[in-house]
Amino acid sequence: MSDLRPSRYAIHSDSVYAGSTGQRLRLVYGTRRAVTLALTEETADQLKSGHVPTADPQLLQRLLDVELVVPTDDELHALVTRSRDSAHTDALRTFTLMPTSYCNMGCTYCGQEHTKGRLPANHRDAIASRVQRAITADVTQSVRVRWFGAEPMMGYAVLRDLSRRFVDAADRAGVDYQASMVTNGSLLTLRKLRQLLHDARVNKLCITLDGPERIHDRSRILKSGGVSFTRITTLLTEALADEELADLSFELRTNVTTANAEHIEEYLHQMAAMGFAHPRVLFSLEPVHSWSNDVSDVALSSEVYAEREIGWLATMMSLGLNFMIVPTASKPLVCGAVSTNSEIISSTGSIFSCSEQPLVPESEATQALAHITEIDLAARRPEGPFHDWHDQIEGRSVPCAGCPMLGVCGGSCPKLWSEGISPCPSYKYNFQQRLALVARKYQLTPVA
Template identity: 25%
Template structure:
């Protein structure tokens, strides 16, 4: 009996110099179509739900497309497969403790939404941190621990960091647990022996943020009153000098925070990094362009400064054009092509935690200091400060499932996006959530074309109709026979 198959809701087609490139968002499969019927076949496979007889495409091509996921059984439940992979990723997520050593910071960035204070973890909290690690690792018998030192400026509480790091490493060594760490820093409070600190704390990655070239960076990242020492250079010069050293000892992730005022600095900053040898150093140096955005009510004042989607896309094109390939952020690229997600945001990892400098537990690092968002307390003598319904946020994080959301469940970008930043959903940030879809409409075709070694045609982007397919319509069974 002749097979009857259906087109997948997760297939995307990108025009290339010769034919079309197919990408399947759920399987990660790619396929190139050539010939006079390539356009018609690409439209069929990437359009609304259609039924296809095997004889229309021929047995060999039909089998190839089915194996890759572009054709599925008529009754296939593709959404359930994505849901199962999502929950498997949550359960398999590694144990990560984001440790806010202090809420204090020596710089006063105009866009900072955190509540600067003298709250800090004490050396006596180091044993508590070890207890937290033991409990989280023991939940599912996991054998790897990652510590992300965070702030404020985490190195302004170096005494705690030294004590806690050593105790955590001693515990992991005795228990046979793999240990590694990372740091998010402004780059102005590191000791002279940078290599020694990296080695001592087993730091495998450091994120340093820049707000443009020197003039823009120093104007935006001013020293707060009484926080600048006599020997301090400008915040830009100190961060640059630190990266000069870090790239000889560990991976460095450069974060270029972009808004309307500094977007023009990107090309010059990339040239500066190249001239200083950051991209040719012993350890990898990656640059990521980040759009300054309002991630919470506390940062709503950033809305007027945000780049539009089109402006941000132009910046990303500059980065792609000028950065060497090894310096581009490719965490979602496998074998040159975009790939369906297999990991989750740390806030969704059931065994991870954000340790606040106030002794409270949070699920998201962007919530640190918002005590009404806390989901627990790490200090026995410190009661949980919560909203009228204590624990509500914790239950929300535990149950968050983009595959069951009215919009995300219908979205064909779902397997590569998983709803984007979950905090936007928690906060009811409809603008931010919609921005995720707009991002993928422009970026996914560029990524797919790049995987084929080409550039997407100027102005090409996926549409809302590509993003939200009509799964109810069935094509006429009497398709005219044709061959790709």
């Protein structure tokens, strides 16, 4: 078919595997739809050589459905157009809210500056009015709120007050409303978890644990002088056993540095032994990166991290811990920084496009796009420094256009690219090894 061709946004396994019937298979991963297929070696080789398999109409339709076979028009333009459309849709509004500027931890790699205090009443009312206006807009179908920090639980009263207003407005308007929270976890209790889930509609918590107990408590230091690992893990165990919290899921994130990299294996074994191989717990290992601060002394190089990571992922698989082997969803919108339908409102009342700008002194002073008490409540936030991101990709001013990962990566981080830092995700460097883990998961045997 002359009007079709294999997508160039695809990755083929180097290895050949034996299927249950003895067929020789290759794994082919399409990043446009984040789908992995086990194809016969012959079919995979046809695709890799630029030919469209046409002998089997059902197979061809499957390849079209997952966009491993695509029209012969400009494929990059098609991907970028999808991203632009996602950035400009009015149906979804997203708000990242910071109910306080204080954190009870003093993590060594944090780039934020924390001060005590909470939102002044006029700021709180202005935020409530702005989000409520978005909820009740005729074009809005869904609203997502992410509670962020500093440490959002330090502003728990503000969070509950604002959540009550948002939920009431969404219920009256018939708008889908969901919330999530990024928290250090040290201030959570079962009672508060129930309130967060049932009253504030927070159905996902991202909690950071930086290794086994002694390593975590050394890295994520409570300003009171106390420790948090045992408190957090005990609460998680109780929460997973609580039927009232059955709709609440957890992501356990680990910021990997030179200080804790040697202890990740121990941490994973400890978490498995504590019962966290659970369907509602997702493990996420992430290399520490600059938050407008210098982390070069504690960061692993991308290549070294990717090599170490494969061993950790294999350990998680053997222990039954849940994690992302390869991305399972495409990424039409790289992040909220490229869409005026997404905004971050700092505890200072300043509105930003990027979540790494609030509470960073230089960014607070120079990069705020507006102030919550001054902007028209119905207006989208002003365009930020990354509003031309799609033009940059299509114009090839960043190297993402030619990368087969574009469909699932989206370019990763416009801010870091603008600072001359390559933010490519670790899976760019170890994808073949990840495909081997996919094969292992589905009991495919390597034969070549």
